[in-house]
Amino acid sequence: xxxxxxxxxxxxxxxxxxxxxxxxxxxxxxxxxxxxxxxxxxxxxxxxxxxxxxxxxxxxxxxxxxxxxxxxxxxxxxxxxxxxxxxxxxxxxxxxxxxxxxxxxxxxxxxxxxxxxxxxxxxxxxxxxxxxxxxxxxxxxxxxxxxxxxxxxxxxxxxxxxxxxxxxxxxxxxxxxxxxxxxxxxxxxxxxxxxxxxxxxxxxxxxxxxxxxxxxxxxxxxxxxxxxxxxxxxxxxxxxxxxxxxxxxxxxxxxxxxxxxxxxxxxxxxxxxxxxxxxxxxxxxxxxxxxxxxxxxxxxxxxxxxxxxxxxxxxxxxxxxxxxxxxxxxxxxxxxxxxxxxxxxxxxxxxxxxxxxxxxxxxxxxxxxxxxxxxxxxxxxxxxxxxxxxxxxxxxxxxxxxxxxxxxxxxxxxxxxxxxxxxxxxxxxxxxxxxxxxxxxxxxxxxxxxxxxxxxxxxxxxxxxxxxxxxxxxxxxxxxxxxxxxxxxxxxxxxxxxxxxxxxxxxxxxxxxxxxxxxxxxxxxxxxxxxxxxxxxxxxxxxxxxxxxxxxxxxxxxxxxxxxxxxxxxxxxxxxxxxxxxxxxxxxxxxxxxxxxxxxxxxxxxxxxxx
Ligand code: GTP
Ligand code: SPV
Ligand code: MN
Numbered sequence: 005x006x007x008x009x010x011x012x013x014x015x016x017x018x019x020x021x022x023x024x025x026x027x028x029x030x031x032x033x034x035x036x037x038x039x040x041x042x043x044x045x046x047x048x049x050x051x052x053x054x055x056x057x058x059x060x061x062x063x064x065x066x067x068x069x070x071x072x073x074x075x076x077x078x079x080x081x082x083x084x085x086x087x088x089x090x091x092x093x094x095x096x097x098x099x100x101x102x103x104x105x106x107x108x109x110x111x112x113x114x115x116x117x118x119x120x121x122x123x124x125x126x127x128x129x130x131x132x133x134x135x136x137x138x139x140x141x142x143x144x145x146x147x148x149x150x151x152x153x154x155x156x157x158x159x160x161x162x163x164x165x166x167x168x169x170x171x172x173x174x175x176x177x178x179x180x181x182x183x184x185x186x187x188x189x190x191x192x193x194x195x196x197x198x199x200x201x202x203x204x205x206x207x208x209x210x211x212x213x214x215x216x217x218x219x220x221x222x223x224x225x226x227x228x229x230x231x232x233x234x235x236x237x238x239x240x241x242x243x244x245x246x247x248x249x250x251x252x253x254x255x256x257x258x259x260x261x262x263x264x265x266x267x268x269x270x271x272x273x274x275x276x277x278x279x280x281x282x283x284x285x286x287x288x289x290x291x292x293x294x295x296x297x298x299x300x301x302x303x304x305x306x307x308x309x310x311x312x313x314x315x316x317x318x319x320x321x322x323x324x325x326x327x328x329x330x331x332x333x334x335x336x337x338x339x340x341x342x343x344x345x346x347x348x349x350x351x352x353x354x355x356x357x358x359x360x361x362x363x364x365x366x367x368x369x370x371x372x373x374x375x376x377x378x379x380x381x382x383x384x385x386x387x388x389x390x391x392x393x394x395x396x397x398x399x400x401x402x403x404x405x406x407x408x409x410x411x412x413x414x415x416x417x418x419x420x421x422x423x424x425x426x427x428x429x430x431x432x433x434x435x436x437x438x439x440x441x442x443x444x445x446x447x448x449x450x451x452x453x454x455x456x457x458x459x460x461x462x463x464x465x466x467x468x469x470x471x472x473x474x475x476x477x478x479x480x481x482x483x484x485x486x487x488x489x490x491x492x493x494x495x496x497x498x499x500x501x502x503x504x505x506x507x508x509x510x511x512x513x514x515x516x517x518x519x520x521x522x523x524x525x526x527x528x529x530x531x532x533x534x535x536x537x538x539x540x541x542x543x544x545x546x547x548x549x550x551x552x553x554x555x556x557x558x559x560x561x562x563x564x565x566x567x568x569x570x571x572x573x574x575x576x577x578x579x580x581x582x583x584x585x586x587x588x589x590x591x592x593x594x595x596x597x598x599x600x601x602x603x604x605x606x607x608x609x610x611x612x613x614x615x
Contacts, residue, residue, distance in 0.1 A: 006030060006038050015040035017126070017163045021172045022143050026124055029145050029179055034115045035122035041152055042126075042162035046342070049156075053149050061355050064339040068350045068357060069150050071215040072185040073377045076347055077396045078217050078224075078268075078461045078477060079190075083199040085229060085480050092203070094482040095593045096472075102202045109200055109209040113181045116211075120147040125155050126175075127222045128165040129231070129314035133416035136241055136299050139234045140314060141166055142176035144221045148214045151180060153344060157317040157400050159222040176230055178208040178221035188212045191462065201225055203233035203480050215346075216319060216398065224478055227297045227314050233480035235299070236489045245474045246298035247272035248311050250291035250410050250419065251527070251534060260534040263298045263311050264425030264506075265450065265474030268460030269396070271427070271508060272296060273320040274523060277332035277406060281524045283561025290527060291410035292332070292403070293419065295320065300421065300493070307498030312418035317402040321460075322348050323395055324361030329523045336405040343401040347376040349392035359393035366392060395459035423533050427506040428455025428471065433579050434507035436520055436572040437529040438549030439536050446503025447490045448604035449549075451483070452587045453505075470590045484596030491598055502537040505549065506530075510572050519568035528558050546575045547611030577615050584609045 008027045017023065017040050030038060041049070050067060053059040062068040085097040086105040093099035123146050130140035143166060144155060155161060166175050188196040190212075197212025208225045210218060217224040224245075231243030248263040266272050273295040280288040294313025303310045318336070322345065325333045337343040348359040353372030360366075367373060370382040376394040403409050412419070426449055427434075440446045450473040457469055461477060470476070472483060479486065494500065506529055508522040532552045535541045543550035551573060584605075591597060591605060 006035065008038060011038045012040065015163060017124070017167065019166045019169065019172045019175075022126065022166050022175060025143065025177050026145065030122060032110060033113050033117035033122060033147070033181055035117035035120050035147065037121040038124060039121055040124040040126070040163060041156070043156050043160070044162070046153065046156050049149060049153055053153060056149070058150050059344070060350060060352065062345055062350065062357050063355060065342050066337070066339060066345070068345045068348070070347060070376060070378055074190040075185055075213050075215045076394050077215070077459065079197060079199065079213070080461050080477050082195060082197045082212070083477065084201070085233075086200055086202045087204040089204065092481045094479055094486075096476045096479045096483070097481065102205060105198070105200045106202060106209070109198055109211055112183070112196065112198065112211045113179065113209070116181045116183060117147040121149070122147055123149065123152045125152060125161055126163050126166040127155060127159040127161045129159055129222050129227045130299070131312065131414040131416045132160070134312060134418070135416070136301065136312070138170070138174055139231060139238070141169055141174065142178050142222055142226050144178040144180060146180040146219070148180070148182050148219065151214055151219045154220050154319070154400055155222055157342070157344065157402050158220055158319060159316050176206045176208060176226050178226060180210045180219055180221055182214045182219070183212045185214070199225070201229045201480065203230060204237070206230060206234070220319070223297070223315065223319065228475070228478035229480045231299060231314070232475070232478060236481055236485065239492075241299055241301040242490065242493050243297065243299050245296060245478055246311075247276040247295045248293035248298045248313055248419070249276045250293060251530060252289045252291065253287065254289060255287050260422045261293075261311065261419045262423045262425060262530055262534070263300070263421055264423075264427065265453070266427045267429075267453070267455045267458065267471040267474045268477065269321050269458035270429050270455060270474075273318060273333065274330050275526055277330055277336075277408060278524050278527055279332060279408065280527055281561055284527065284558055288527065288531065290408060292406050292408045293410055293413055302493060302496040306420070308420040309494060309497045309501050310418035311421045312416075313403070313413070315403070317400060318406065319398050319400050322359040322362075322393060322397045322399055325359070326362055329361070332406060332408050333399070335407045336401045337399050341401055341405045343399055343405070345397070345399050347394040347397035349373060349375050349381070359397055360391050421501045422537055423502045423504060423530075425504045425506050425533070426450045426453045426473065427508070428453055428474070429458065429509040430455055430507050431509060431511040432513070433576060433583060434505060434510065435551055435575060437504055437506045437533060438546065438551050439533055439543065440503040440505070440549045442604070443494055443500060444491065444600040445604040445608070447487055447494075448601050448608075449503060449505050450490075451487060451601065452590065482596070483594040484598070487594070487601050488596075488598045491600060502533065504533050512568070519572050521562070521564060525562060528562065532557055547577070547615050548575060548580060548608060551575070577612060581612050584612060
């Protein structure tokens with residue numbers, strides 16, 4: 005048995021509640037060693053991981069890791085929100101009683117860290133000094149060193165964050181046990197994995213994965229699921245899977261802040277890192293705040309909605325990231341950045357990485373190249389066209405490495421929000437942008453966000469599904485309560501943000517091409533929205549919101565067919581009427597949906613009928 009008290013004394017970790025928690029779980033998981041880590045340990049831990057073969061070098065200060073081949077994405081079926089109150093059951097949160105799940109997880113974790121080190125990761129999911137800091141501290145216990153390295157990039161890590169707590173008990177208890185990955189029956193009826201957030205006890209118990217959101221518990225388990233619950237239970241804030249960016253008009257000196265939700269792997273990272281198109285770059289600049297999580301609250305001093313990114317880094321999708329689509333992302337993973345690549349293709353002779361879309365064609369010389377499973381490309385069967393990189397392969401880098409990061413990205417005060425947008429992969433129906441001024445209609449729009457599924461979760465690419473506010477995999481309590489909480493929080497604001505629905509993914513059914521060029525050009529839709537909010541343009545009323553007219557959009561330098569532009573700036577009324585029926589069935593699943601939401605639904609349906 006490790007002498008826990010001695011280890012914690014030597015690490016100078018004082019918080020008595022944290023010390024009890026570490027001792028409690030060490031007695032269950034029985035690690036051989038315990039180590040308290042801070043960001044200052046990073047270089048040593050990287051070296052240890054290289055020596056142990058858990059990482060491979062990928063250039064100066066860049067590293068590469070592979071996860072187990074059946075452990076490459078979140079598993080939505082195995083993810084559960086447990087509480088002590090059956091009324092917390094929602095349609096999407098896979099609710100189960102805490103009394104059932106906790107003992108089950110303890111049994112799986114018992115003795116599971118024998119022979120391993122338990123790393124104690126005290127962390128903060130907020131800039132220090134944030135008004136939401138009381139909800140931001142946590143301590144992850146993990147038995148995997150690469151998880152520590154990712155957590156150091158994705159959150160602020162150090163004992164000081166839990167020793168400084170006003171109430172020593174207000175930290176999230178986040179236990180991660182990897183388990184015996186080759187023997188967990190991933191995706192079979194005998195699946196052993198469980199990813200449980202016991203939300204009303206602020207305890208996260210994840211067993212059976214060492215990948216991404218399954219294992220970096222500060223990120224989505226705490227930053228989204230737990231925080232979503234805490235924001236509701238405290239009545240004080242919203243925690244959403246949102247990106248957050250600033251737009252600066254250099255001519256007028258105006259600053260706008262836009263946040264919004266797109267389902268996983270649907271463009272949040274790309275939008276927040278975007279640069280203005282060349283033709284508009286002299287006038288506008290986009291600044292990055294966050295790409296995956298925003299916490300929102302109303303500041304009583306000025307009555308505005310404020311937002312901040314609780315994360316410290318970016319865990320971005322690698323696929324299709326290149327000089328044209330996202331040069332900013334490439335700049336943020338340059339030599340010396342400390343970035344880690346996971347599950348992309350790797351060349352163990354040249355130490356290079358590659359993923360689909362990094363360059364148009366894969367490297368011509370196959371020597372040394374291995375796919376994400378570690379298999380040599382040169383030994384593939386002829387005709388094997390499977391991707392070299394896993395479609396959900398990712399890069400991990402800190403916010404400070406992002407070249408367009410805003411100067412005030414760590415300001416604990418957050419930034420005032422001008423617009424809240426929703427979007428997803430929708431191949432028809434959704435125009436480029438439609439603005440919504442009414443709060444209930446904006447919330448209704450978020451709740452009916454429908455998009456094609458992506459590879460960020462196991463086994464569901466391309467299927468159309470509703471993903472309310474892009475929170476479907478992270479929803480912590482019932483959807484009816486969630487809607488009411490949104491109306492309450494944003495309703496407190498005396499200056500309301502404008503809402504909008506955007507879509508970069510409409511396709512021509514004839515040949516499948518994207519009707520909108522996307523990426524950097526997306527800024528044009530957001531500029532129009534900010535100008536609409538300021539009354540500089542008026543747009544065109546439709547039953548589903550205000551659309552830009554062609555001459556209101558900043559189109560200088562844009563290459564697009566007039567026919568495509570016509571389609572993405574109009575509403576297919578017939579198709580929308582059909583959609584309203586699907587929406588009705590979708591919303592009917594939710595208990596206690598506020599009447600305002602139903603009224604918004606009926607208003608839109610009526611307007612479409614009258615059209
Ligand atoms: P998570 O990190 O999973 O929450 O995803 P995300 O929403 O941050 O997604 P991300 O920005 O990483 O984009 C995922 C994929 O969508 C990448 O392969 C991008 O290349 C692609 N993508 C992003 N923006 C656009 C766009 O405007 N048009 C098109 N066609 N593809 C895009
Ligand atoms: C997502 O899947 O939405 C992500 C990546 O942002 S993960 O942290 O793995 O959930
Ligand atoms: Mn995400």
